[in-house]
Amino acid sequence: MITVAPTGAESRKSDVPALPVTLEELVRTARDCEAVGASVIHVHLRDDAAEPTLDLGRLTEAVAALRAETGLIVQLSSGGAVTDPEEDRLRVLEAGPDMASCTMGTVNFGDDVFLNRWAFVVELHTRMQDRGIVPEYEIFDLGQLATLRRLLDRHGLPAGGHVHVDLVMGVPGGMPGTVAALAACEAALRDLPEGTTFSATGIGRASLPVLLASLAAGGHLRVGMEDTVTYAKGQPVESNAQLVARASGFARLAQRPPMTADDARALLGIKH
Ligand code: KMH
Ligand code: ZN
Numbered sequence: 001m002i003t004v005a006p007t008g009a010e011s012r013k014s015d016v017p018a019l020p021v022t023l024e025e026l027v028r029t030a031r032d033c034e035a036v037g038a039s040v041i042h043v044h045l046r047d048d049a050a051e052p053t054l055d056l057g058r059l060t061e062a063v064a065a066l067r068a069e070t071g072l073i074v075q076l077s078s079g080g081a082v083t084d085p086e087e088d089r090l091r092v093l094e095a096g097p098d099m100a101s102c103t104m105g106t107v108n109f110g111d112d113v114f115l116n117r118w119a120f121v122v123e124l125h126t127r128m129q130d131r132g133i134v135p136e137y138e139i140f141d142l143g144q145l146a147t148l149r150r151l152l153d154r155h156g157l158p159a160g161g162h163v164h165v166d167l168v169m170g171v172p173g174g175m176p177g178t179v180a181a182l183a184a185c186e187a188a189l190r191d192l193p194e195g196t197t198f199s200a201t202g203i204g205r206a207s208l209p210v211l212l213a214s215l216a217a218g219g220h221l222r223v224g225m226e227d228t229v230t231y232a233k234g235q236p237v238e239s240n241a242q243l244v245a246r247a248s249g250f251a252r253l254a255q256r257p258p259m260t261a262d263d264a265r266a267l268l269g270i271k272h
Helices: 023-035 056-069 086-095 118-131 143-155 179-191 204-216 240-253 261-268
Strands: 002-004 040-043 073-076 099-103 107-109 112-114 134-139 164-169 197-202 220-223 230-232
Touching: 002 023, 002 240, 023 040, 023 056, 023 240, 040 056, 056 073, 056 086, 073 086, 073 261, 086 118, 099 118, 118 134, 118 143, 134 143, 143 179, 164 179, 164 204, 179 197, 179 204, 197 204, 204 220, 204 240, 220 240, 230 240
Parallel strands: 002 040, 002 220, 040 073, 073 099, 099 134, 134 164, 164 197, 197 220
Antiparallel strands: 107 112
């Protein structure tokens, strides 16, 4: 399964002209990425000034457009930008995506703090259960897998019954994007419900090592310009599809060809 995270909340359009920021650019990117092997799209939106936004109207419109124009599983970010208040992040669920991200704890995030209080995590998880939205649990550090275990023990399984985590590796302040860190997470996943799956993404220069390690460890992949804007040394990413195509190529080489969106839906417990 390949997830594309095409935009994020951190890069500026003025610094990265290839970043998709309008709805039209997002939908075109989604189509292009689906054509080369993506099955899930992790969505952050921008406003008319290309600044990050959690505007509910825009989110609802984006979910509808992506459903109309692609077969991708639509996963909205509930993480937003580090400055987004909790109420706005919870409101994202009202846009009715197939999936939403759900981060398992607070982490230093470069010079900033990505705040995820326990009470907030519980609220997000519970609202997703109530709405039948399948979470992707975002893991920025090893201890957040223990937090996930605690969450599931106390508050029950997610909608769909399947547990899927995404290891976000190489954020300054989180775990490094190394084989050793990925192996430690993979070992810790054994304390989670049987059948728990994981994807992994490496930030910046951790992108390729993490991709290769995840493939080798039986994990799924996330790539995209949210996580890296450099394709190779001195070579900016041209498009998200370029990153997805490279990931698909590696996956085929590893004899683990990309899943279709329908297969990914079945794996993740997404009903429609
Ligand atoms: N932009 C980061 C602060 C998520 O999408 O859930 C949070 C993030 C995680 O990207
Ligand atoms: Zn994100």
